[in-house]
Amino acid sequence: MYGLGYNVVSDDYKVVALSYYCYNQFRIATCVDINSVRKGLWEKLENSPYDHSHTDSVSGVLVNGALHWLTHRIPEYSSAIVGFNLSVDKFSEVPGPTDLQDYCFMCKLAALKGYLCISTILSPSMDKIIFWIMKEYGVKESWTKFEIKDPNLNVCLGKLLCSIGDDDDVLLDVNEELVIYNMTENWCKDLLLDVNHISYEGRTFVDSLVSPYFGRETEGYDVVSDDFKVVALSEGKSVTCVYIYSVRKGLWEKLENSPYDHSLSDHASGVLVNGALHWL
Secondary structure, eight states, rough: EEEEEEETTTTTTEEEEEEEEETTEEEEEEEEEEEEEETEEEOOOOOBBBEOTTTTOOOOEEEEEEEEEEEEEEEEEEEEEEEETTTTTEEEEEEOOOGTOOOOOEEEEEETTEEEEEOOOOOTTTSSSEEESSSSOOOOOEEEEEEEOOOOOOOOGGEEEEEEEETTEEEEEEETEEEEEEETTTEEEEEEEEOTTTTOOOOOOOTOOSSOSSSSSEEETTTTTTTTEEEEEEEEESSSSEEEEEETEEEEEEOOSSSSSSSOOOOOOOETTTTTOOOO
C-alpha cells in the first residue's frame, strides 16, 4: 500500500509505503516507510498499530493533510478508519458513520470535493450504492448519508471512485464499467469504457506535480533558493527546447533553447555534480 501527499508545514511532498508480514502464528506487523522529496531519502518509522492486511491494497485517500485507509484494530480486529498525518507522521483514528457499525472492511474510501467519503453496497435490497460524506473532518455527527439508485445501473456490483470537476458529478465503477453520476440531477452517463477492477483505482488530483509529458527529465537541488528543480529537454525541429520546473513555485517555465544539439546523445537523465546537471 502507498500514498502521496503534501505537507504544508514543511512545504514537502511525501510518499508513504505500507508493507506487512506474518509472525508468531499469523500475527501481522505493518511496516511504515516514508520518502521526503525535499530530503531525497527514505526513512523507516515505527510499525503501524493497526492491521492493514485484510483490506484492499489501495493507495491512501488524501483529506485534510492525512492519508486514510480502512484497517483493523489489534488485537480485537474490529474495523477502523485511520489517517496518517503528514505533518507529524502519526496514525490516528477517524470516527466512522454510526449505522455502518463494524462493516467498514466491506466498504471503500474516497475523497469527494475535499471531504472524506465512505461507500458500500450493503443495503437490504442490494440495489443501490450507499455512501456517507464527512462534512466536518473528525466530527462523527457530521457524516451525511446519500444513496445512488438507478434502474439502468447494476449498482449491486458498483463502487464509488472519486469526484469529477467542480460539479456534483462522481465517477462510479459499475460491473467493471466507468459511469458518471450526477448527485443533484440524478442522471448517469456510461463512458463506454470497460475496466479490470484488479488493475486500477480512481483518485482525484491537483494539477501541481511535475508533468510527465517530457521525454528527458532530470531533477536537482538549488542551494541558493532552497528549491528542487526539474530540467526537461525536448527536441523540436533542429532545436532543443528547455523547460524548468520549480517545486517551490509549483510551475513550469520555458527557457531559451539550448545552444547545443542533444538529439544524438542517449535519452538519459543529466548527471548532477557541483550543483549542475551534465549531458553529452
